[in-house]
Amino acid sequence: MEKPIVQIDNLTKRFPVGNSEFTALSHLSLTIDKGEFMGLVGPSGSGKTTLLNIIGSLDTPTEGSVEVMGQSIATLTHKQAAILRNYHIGFIFQSYNLLPVYTVFENVEFALLLQNLSADERKKWVMQALEWVGLTDKAKSKPSQLSGGESQRVSIARAMVKRPQLVLADEPSANLDARNSHHIVQTMKKLNKELHTTFIFSTHDEKVMQYLDRIVSLKDGMVEKDEAVLHIQN
Numbered sequence: 001m002e003k004p005i006v007q008i009d010n011l012t013k014r015f016p017v018g019n020s021e022f023t024a025l026s027h028l029s030l031t032i033d034k035g036e037f038m039g040l041v042g043p044s045g046s047g048k049t050t051l052l053n054i055i056g057s058l059d060t061p062t063e064g065s066v067e068v069m070g071q072s073i074a075t076l077t078h079k080q081a082a083i084l085r086n087y088h089i090g091f092i093f094q095s096y097n098l099l100p101v102y103t104v105f106e107n108v109e110f111a112l113l114l115q116n117l118s119a120d121e122r123k124k125w126v127m128q129a130l131e132w133v134g135l136t137d138k139a140k141s142k143p144s145q146l147s148g149g150e151s152q153r154v155s156i157a158r159a160m161v162k163r164p165q166l167v168l169a170d171e172p173s174a175n176l177d178a179r180n181s182h183h184i185v186q187t188m189k190k191l192n193k194e195l196h197t198t199f200i201f202s203t204h205d206e207k208v209m210q211y212l213d214r215i216v217s218l219k220d221g222m223v224e225k226d227e228a229v230l231h232i233q234n
């Protein structure tokens with residue numbers, strides 16, 4: 001059997017607060033297989049973002065083990081963590097984090113600049129990613145000329161352009177209306193099917209949840225429920 005893409009065992013994360021500590025994640029275990037389209041849900045403060053940050057090697061466990069693509073997050077050097085993030089993990093945030101002075105093309109191209117690709121190859125990859133999200137006609141636009149839904153689609157293209165194995169999407173629909181929320185999740189689901197990219201969402205949004213194949217509910221930094229979702233095809 002193929003190794004899981006994310007294997008978490010007995011993870012605890014504590015943050016220093018004044019002279020004391022706050023436990024954000026407590027003895028949490030979770031296995032995520034390649035190709036899953038799954039989400040973390042739960043009340044504000046339940047630990048969703050903290051967990052995504054650790055999986056994305058933006059933060060480290062206090063105790064327990066987190067392996068992503070077979071690598072232990074706790075023992076990565078800065079360089080190894082940067083390689084994992086730059087090559088293998090795509091990030092999508094609720095605020096699109098686009099650079100305002102650059103075009104849509106350049107914003108997506110940035111994700112490739114650390115890779116050893118020719119300008120022609122970069123162009124091919126960027127245009128392919130913009131095609132995935134339906135924005136080839138906006139390549140020369142600046143972020144200020146885009147709607148919220150279009151901006152989030154650019155950030156999906158930026159996450160996907162390097163063809164990562166894993167995408168972490170932290171509340172990707174938080175700033176979008178219903179139509180755009182459906183559109184961006186449908187786009188990600190299509191990429192999940194076509195490219196077998198694993199997606200892990202953090203979300204409060206029922207519109208996002210209805211597309212997920214698995215929902216893990218967190219409460220007080222622990223897994224409260226872990227449910228597969230059955231999709232009935234009409």
Ligand SMILES: Nc1ncnc2c1ncn2[C@@H]1O[C@H](COP(=O)(O)OP(=O)(O)OP(=O)(O)O)[C@@H](O)[C@H]1O
Pocket residue numbers: 015016017022023024042043044045046047048049050051202
């Ligand atoms: N750097 C930090 N220092 C201290 N406490 C923190 C830190 N980061 C997060 N926390 C606390 O850990 C808890 C979990 O936060 P987290 O952001 O993971 O929750 P969340 O489930 O993503 O919430 P939301 O749905 O509101 O985004 C919260 O109580 C938060 O205040």
